[in-house]
Amino acid sequence: MTYLKATTFLIAAALAAPVAAQQAGGRLDIVVQPEPPGLMLGLVQNGPTQLVAGDIYESLLRYDTDLVPQPSLAESWTISDDGLVYTFTLREGVTWHDGTPFTAADVVFSADVFLRETHARLRSSLAYVDSITAPDDLTVVFTLKEPFGPFINAFETGTMPIVPKHIYDGTDYANNPANATPIGTGPFKFEAWEKGSYIHLVKNEDYYIDGLPYLDEVFYRVIPDAAARAVAFETGEVDVLPGGSVENWDVPRLTQMDNVCSTGNGWEFFAPHAWMWLNNREGPTADAKFRQAVMYAMDREFVKDVVWNGYGKVATGPISSKTNFYSDDVTIYDHNPDKAKELLAEMGYDGTPVRLLPLPYGETWQRWAEAVRQNLSEVGINVEIESTDVAGWNEKTSQWDYDMAFTYLYQYGDPALGVSRNYTADRIQKGSPWNNVEGYDNPALDAKWAAAATMVTPEERAAAYLDIQKEIIDDVPVAWLLELEFPTIYRCDIKDLVTTGIGVNDGPRNAWIEK
Amino acid sequence: MWKRFSSNMGAMVGVVLLLAVIVVALTAPLLFPNGPWQMVQRPFLAPMAVDGLPLGTDTLGRNVAAQLAYGARVSLLVGLVSTLVALLIGVPLGALAGFYGSWVDEGAMRFTEFFQTIPNFALAIVLVAIFEPSLASITIAIAIVSWPPVARLVRAEVMSVRKREFVDAARLAGLTRPRILLTQVLPNTVSPIIVMASLMVATAILLESSLSFLGLGDPNAMSWGYMIGAARTVIRTSWWLSFFPGIAIVITVLALNLIGEGLNDAFNPHLSRRRARAGKEKA
Numbered sequence: 156m157t158y159l160k161a162t163t164f165l166i167a168a169a170l171a172a173p174v175a176a177q178q179a180g181g182r183l184d185i186v187v188q189p190e191p192p193g194l195m196l197g198l199v200q201n202g203p204t205q206l207v208a209g210d211i212y213e214s215l216l217r218y219d220t221d222l223v224p225q226p227s228l229a230e231s232w233t234i235s236d237d238g239l240v241y242t243f244t245l246r247e248g249v250t251w252h253d254g255t256p257f258t259a260a261d262v263v264f265s266a267d268v269f270l271r272e273t274h275a276r277l278r279s280s281l282a283y284v285d286s287i288t289a290p291d292d293l294t295v296v297f298t299l300k301e302p303f304g305p306f307i308n309a310f311e312t313g314t315m316p317i318v319p320k321h322i323y324d325g326t327d328y329a330n331n332p333a334n335a336t337p338i339g340t341g342p343f344k345f346e347a348w349e350k351g352s353y354i355h356l357v358k359n360e361d362y363y364i365d366g367l368p369y370l371d372e373v374f375y376r377v378i379p380d381a382a383a384r385a386v387a388f389e390t391g392e393v394d395v396l397p398g399g400s401v402e403n404w405d406v407p408r409l410t411q412m413d414n415v416c417s418t419g420n421g422w423e424f425f426a427p428h429a430w431m432w433l434n435n436r437e438g439p440t441a442d443a444k445f446r447q448a449v450m451y452a453m454d455r456e457f458v459k460d461v462v463w464n465g466y467g468k469v470a471t472g473p474i475s476s477k478t479n480f481y482s483d484d485v486t487i488y489d490h491n492p493d494k495a496k497e498l499l500a501e502m503g504y505d506g507t508p509v510r511l512l513p514l515p516y517g518e519t520w521q522r523w524a525e526a527v528r529q530n531l532s533e534v535g536i537n538v539e540i541e542s543t544d545v546a547g548w549n550e551k552t553s554q555w556d557y558d559m560a561f562t563y564l565y566q567y568g569d570p571a572l573g574v575s576r577n578y579t580a581d582r583i584q585k586g587s588p589w590n591n592v593e594g595y596d597n598p599a600l601d602a603k604w605a606a607a608a609t610m611v612t613p614e615e616r617a618a619a620y621l622d623i624q625k626e627i628i629d630d631v632p633v634a635w636l637l638e639l640e641f642p643t644i645y646r647c648d649i650k651d652l653v654t655t656g657i658g659v660n661d662g663p664r665n666a667w668i669e670k
Numbered sequence: 671m672w673k674r675f676s677s678n679m680g681a682m683v684g685v686v687l688l689l690a691v692i693v694v695a696l697t698a699p700l701l702f703p704n705g706p707w708q709m710v711q712r713p714f715l716a717p718m719a720v721d722g723l724p725l726g727t728d729t730l731g732r733n734v735a736a737q738l739a740y741g742a743r744v745s746l747l748v749g750l751v752s753t754l755v756a757l758l759i760g761v762p763l764g765a766l767a768g769f770y771g772s773w774v775d776e777g778a779m780r781f782t783e784f785f786q787t788i789p790n791f792a793l794a795i796v797l798v799a800i801f802e803p804s805l806a807s808i809t810i811a812i813a814i815v816s817w818p819p820v821a822r823l824v825r826a827e828v829m830s831v832r833k834r835e836f837v838d839a840a841r842l843a844g845l846t847r848p849r850i851l852l853t854q855v856l857p858n859t860v861s862p863i864i865v866m867a868s869l870m871v872a873t874a875i876l877l878e879s880s881l882s883f884l885g886l887g888d889p890n891a892m893s894w895g896y897m898i899g900a901a902r903t904v905i906r907t908s909w910w911l912s913f914f915p916g917i918a919i920v921i922t923v924l925a926l927n928l929i930g931e932g933l934n935d936a937f938n939p940h941l942s943r944r945r946a947r948a949g950k951e952k953a
Contacts, residue, residue, distance in 0.1 A: 529707045540889035
């Protein structure tokens with residue numbers, strides 16, 4: 156325990172005062188797209204809210220780009236050998252932005268009361284939790300009903316934002332007037348929000364790590380049009396384009412400018428994974444041979460290079476290489492049209508047309524669908540693209556009215572959090588465009604997924620997930636495409652912007668501008 | 671008639687251009703047997719950069735020349751079919767309204783006005799969005815927004831023709847009214863309809879391109895509007911992707927307009943002579 160404390164303290168010290176001379180001061184203009192519906196991270200957890208509110212709110216831990224937990228509000232932590240008791244020691248001298256001291260009671264209130272009610276994704280992890288207690292002001296103990304390996308990944312800002320008890324206890328959370336002026340413990344304080352224009356955050360002078368943050372202020376700029384965002388970056392009006400804020404085709408042009416850097420890092424925690432749902436219920440896609448043929452027919456390397464400008468990685472299976480327990484010791488589907496033709500001949504594919512539903516998120520996804528259609532038609536599969544808007548896409552996928560449909564989902568660091576939900580039968584839900592939309596039903600694998608989630612040691616879990624990956628990859632319930640990377644584009648004199656697994660979301664904490 | 675038409679320089683240029691587009695459209699499968707969607711080379715190759723790709727490649731490395739050729743098929747097909755359908759709706763309605771008058775006329779014209787009050791393009795967008803974009807739905811949508819002027823034109827022509835003496839003569843000869851309409855009146859309204867139809871094809875091609883540009887084209891059919899729409903995001907780095915389909919649209923629409931103008935002059939020699947004289951006087 157003391158040893159752990161000592162090492163984590165060292166890490167914290169290293170983060171706080173590294174050797175290179177960081178320079179304090181300056182302001183950062185970051186694009187936020189679209190404008191967030193609200194900034195109270197405990198109530199709203201969509202992408203833009205996480206981007207902005209990740210500077211205001213904090214959780215117990217942070218995660219580096221290898222998803223190794225780092226101290227944040229918790230200074231150190233221990234997990235009991237049976238995997239049931241998580242004990243966190245909180246940092247001393249932390250205050251909320253309004254000056255009230257932060258204590259263990261805030262953590263218990265947030266996790267046990269507030270977020271249980273408001274945060275659906277966390278709720279499914281909290282189902283494993285028996286009790287959350289605060290023996291003293293600086294200690295929080297989570298006791299689990301059964302071991303749940305991925306629980307250590309639940310302490311990320313967007314997953315478990317710690318909210319102030321003194322403001323929310325006993326109130327109607329959704330209608331609390333304080334939601335408009337969020338109060339957190341983070342490195343930046345909320346200053347102003349000019350709707351349709353910008354959100355202004357200023358440095359938290361009382362931040363509990365000396366010297367941090369370096370920046371004086373951060374502006375999140377709302378610019379509704381993708382081309383206008385690219386121009387704003389070119390003219391120097393904004394300094395940072397977070398992933399996905401400009402069209403992919405603009406990325407090479409912008410990154411070739413002077414003093415412009417880009418990185419694909421900062422998405423490790425989310426690990427956005429793209430695939431095509433193949434309708435397992437009916438039509439040619441119900442045949443595993445057909446699904447394997449689709450995998451061999453696609454030239455995914457080409458799509459990565461051309462459509463995604465080389466960002467990302469060809470997916471080998473359901474688990475992203477950035478997520479824990481990934482293995483590439485599985486059947487690899489390379490681009491092999493002959494093999495695809497063979498498989499189609501074996502199954503006796505008769506040319507029945509299959510419908511392909513692109514994701515209605517702009518040109519990139521449309522081009523991707525065209526490339527897939529061309530690949531498939533080259534091996535003799537008859538593909539028709541259906542065009543649709545977001546509402547139509549939701550309707551068709553949730554009513555299972557499709558043959559092949561593009562999608563991508565986050566993985567949250569652990570297969571039990573973000574992967575198994577897409578393949579187990581209990582997540583088949585007509586009316587929902589999420590999770591097991593393809594209708595894959597394999598009871599033997601369901602049992603394996605469930606067992607792997609509650610194993611105690613990482614070694615056991617790794618073995619279990621390897622077994623699962625080998626089996627499911629041969630079955631091809633969905634056609635895995637790419638591990639997506641949304642490049643963050645920024646001026647090179649901004650340093651240390653992307654240092655964690657959630658990238659720009661909590662990046663301004665350590666960022667500094669070289670003068 | 672043909673003599674007058676063929677002596678019109680502009681009209682003949684139009685015919686030659688249109689024939690060229692038609693030939694390209696018809697021979698597209700022979701020239702590019704692999705279709706317009708095949709990814710043949712590196713993306714964003716400039717025109718003439720590589721042998722065999724005179725117009726370069728697009729965002730996915732597809733042959734722009736092949737796309738243009740197949741796009742011609744879609745443009746011409748949609749233009750012709752939607753005009754035919756519009757004529758099938760507009761001509762009978764206008765003829766009945768103009769010939770029978772009274773409440774038939776009232777009813778038909780109110781119905782027509784109902785369609786005329788909604789802006790063409792907005793209505794076309796709504797229709798395509800409702801029916802899901804496909805060649806059939808686009809063609810029908812264009813037909814639905816373009817028939818009202820036809821109905822009005824035919825009505826006016828029929829109204830003027832039905833008062834002529836030969837119509838009275840036909841009635842005295844004992845012909846039934848529907849027969850008079852079909853055999854005596856309508857044939858005398860054909861020339862303005864032909865002129866109008868040639869211009870409608872041009873408008874339909876523009877409408878189809880605009881719809882595709884907005885992403886409401888048939889995703890399985892290569893069209894010029896689609897090409898420009900897809901090239902819009904890269905217009906600053908790859909001009910040729912929007913330039914060539916743009917030129918193709920200009921040429922085709924110009925050709926059809928020249929032909930329409932020539933037909934108009936050929937059918938109305940008095941008008942054209944008067945115009946020529948007026949031109950000279952001005953000069």
